[in-house]
Amino acid sequence: MKSKHTFIYGVLIGILGIVLFSSKAVMVKLAYCYNIDALSMLLLRMLFAFPFYIVIAYFYRNEKKEVTKQQDYLWLFFFGFVGYYLASYFDFVGLTYIKASLERIILFIYPTIVLLFNKLFLKKAITNMQKLAIFITYIGTVITFGSEVSVSGSNAYLGGFFVLLSAITYASYLVGSGWLIPKFGVMRFTAYAMLVSCICVFIHYGIFSRVDIFNFPWQVYALGLGIAVFATVIPSFLVSISIKIISSSNFAVVAGIGPISTIILAVVFLNESLTLLQMIGTIVVILGILLVSKSKKT
Numbered sequence: 571m572k573s574k575h576t577f578i579y580g581v582l583i584g585i586l587g588i589v590l591f592s593s594k595a596v597m598v599k600l601a602y603c604y605n606i607d608a609l610s611m612l613l614l615r616m617l618f619a620f621p622f623y624i625v626i627a628y629f630y631r632n633e634k635k636e637v638t639k640q641q642d643y644l645w646l647f648f649f650g651f652v653g654y655y656l657a658s659y660f661d662f663v664g665l666t667y668i669k670a671s672l673e674r675i676i677l678f679i680y681p682t683i684v685l686l687f688n689k690l691f692l693k694k695a696i697t698n699m700q701k702l703a704i705f706i707t708y709i710g711t712v713i714t715f716g717s718e719v720s721v722s723g724s725n726a727y728l729g730g731f732f733v734l735l736s737a738i739t740y741a742s743y744l745v746g747s748g749w750l751i752p753k754f755g756v757m758r759f760t761a762y763a764m765l766v767s768c769i770c771v772f773i774h775y776g777i778f779s780r781v782d783i784f785n786f787p788w789q790v791y792a793l794g795l796g797i798a799v800f801a802t803v804i805p806s807f808l809v810s811i812s813i814k815i816i817s818s819s820n821f822a823v824v825a826g827i828g829p830i831s832t833i834i835l836a837v838v839f840l841n842e843s844l845t846l847l848q849m850i851g852t853i854v855v856i857l858g859i860l861l862v863s864k865s866k867k868t
Contacts, residue, residue, distance in 0.1 A: 580815030584824040587808030592832040594801035595670035608662040614794030616768040626761040633755030650766025653743020660736035667729025674832035683741035703861035710854025717847040
């Protein structure tokens with residue numbers, strides 16, 4: 571049994587990882603102030619992250635794993651494409667239309683989408699508690715989003731749609747990749763999937779973009795590096811360590827700090843604000859996700 575101090579240490583590591591992950595949306599919004607488009611910003615993130623994941627893949631090349639087949643690598647490519655490339659692209663596009671705080675609230679519903687996918691594709695039953703949690707979560711999202719539409723106009727619909735697509739693609743990655751992780755190992759799988767995502771972004775940019783990537787202010791490159799290192803690579807390690815120490819169920823509860831930390835960071839660095847109705851909606855969403863986490867333990 572783990573000691574109380576070890577558990578607290580795991581929780582603190584998890585909180586730090588979640589806060590760093592939450593900073594991504596804020597740094598992306600700051601970069602958009604310099605008139606950079608979503609694809610170029612995503613390219614900078616992947617360019618800076620690429621060397622880190624090559625090193626990680628090399629050092630964990632012999633990570634303990636099960637026997638892998640050729641089709642396992644095809645599935646790995648698919649989930650890297652869907653879970654990291656598409657999810658990231660949809661998220662970055664959505665952030666061009668909506669606030670960072672609203673983005674995190676919509677993105678935070680992905681655990682409920684995981685439950686729905688498990689029901690549809692893996693035939694796993696949804697308990698009454700989980701059904702209640704899903705209902706509460708979506709009510710909170712509708713309250714928060716509906717209030718934002720009245721403030722920001724119809725663009726909020728478009729931004730919310732893209733962020734919802736991001737949540738759906740990320741949830742599909744979580745559902746589908748669960749059986750692949752034991753085959754490759756956590757670190758190898760994550761590194762390989764991220765490398766697939768990076769290459770997809772490079773190809774996407776090369777085919778469709780006509781933007782000169784070397785013609786942005788230095789602040790854009792600094793933010794791109796910050797997103798890659800402090801909002802991608804480092805928190806991915808911290809989250810993995812935290813889950814190992816305190817378990818995924820406990821971490822899911824800790825992850826509830828995500829929307830709150832994003833709101834705080836957005837208020838401090840972007841001068842964003844939420845209405846009273848949006849704050850109520852945020853609390854409702856968090857309560858719904860906590861119910862999902864609680865029901866997973868049973």
